[in-house]
Amino acid sequence: MDPYAVKRRGLMYVLSSPSGAGKSTIARAILDRDAGITMSVSATTRPKRPGEKAGKDYQFIDLTEFNLMVNRQEFFEYAKVFDNYYGTPAAPVRAELEAGRDVLFDIDWQGTQQLAERAREDLVRVFILPPSMIELEHRLETRAQDSAEVVARRMAKAADEMTHYAEYDYIIINYDVEASVSEALAILKAERLRRDRQVGLGEFVKGLRQGQ
């Protein structure tokens, strides 16, 4: 019998958190250490920051282009976060999933809710919490990518964002980045083994029972 008869449906692995809780670091580590998952590159109207690469970090587009994509229904989900629009282009995600590969999403709770409405079975939702608000503020300040005003606004919003933790399947409290990364990878490993993600199991077991 074909040992590769059991194929797997790709899953959608969502990471959300309030600003500064460590989501991007954990996302990067997942991509580095697991070859079976690729990042969904969002489109955004936010200006590019120094060090960011167009097409890799985001597709940087203007509002007119964003609205065009909305009207053409090219987004799997989209939302306004802070003062900008963000959306997940659907086509690349579909292609990966159909090929049996997993896709990682760094999106907010609004986008996660939309994905849950559209693809609940394929979704794994992970929410990252900071160990404390003092730690969160410290991380936002040392990141130094944003102005003091933006940091203050993100702090104010963090408390609100955290109320959405209950809409997620898994919660990681980021006391220690290395520990959080292995937890995130453990979730990915276990979710891949879920029975309903393994296509062709019935046939496979039938074969086993026939002595194959």
Ligand SMILES: Nc1nc2c(ncn2[C@@H]2O[C@H](COP(=O)(O)OP(=O)(O)OP(=O)(O)O)[C@@H](O)[C@H]2O)c(=O)[nH]1
């Ligand atoms: N709904 C949705 N949210 C997105 C998408 N892309 C990014 N986001 C979210 O938008 C927020 C702001 O992202 P960025 O502008 O990159 O800023 P950041 O400094 O990375 O912010 P944090 O990740 O919150 O620390 C984050 O919460 C992202 O998770 C998307 O395609 N859809």
Ligand SMILES: [Mg+2]
């Ligand atoms: Mg981020």
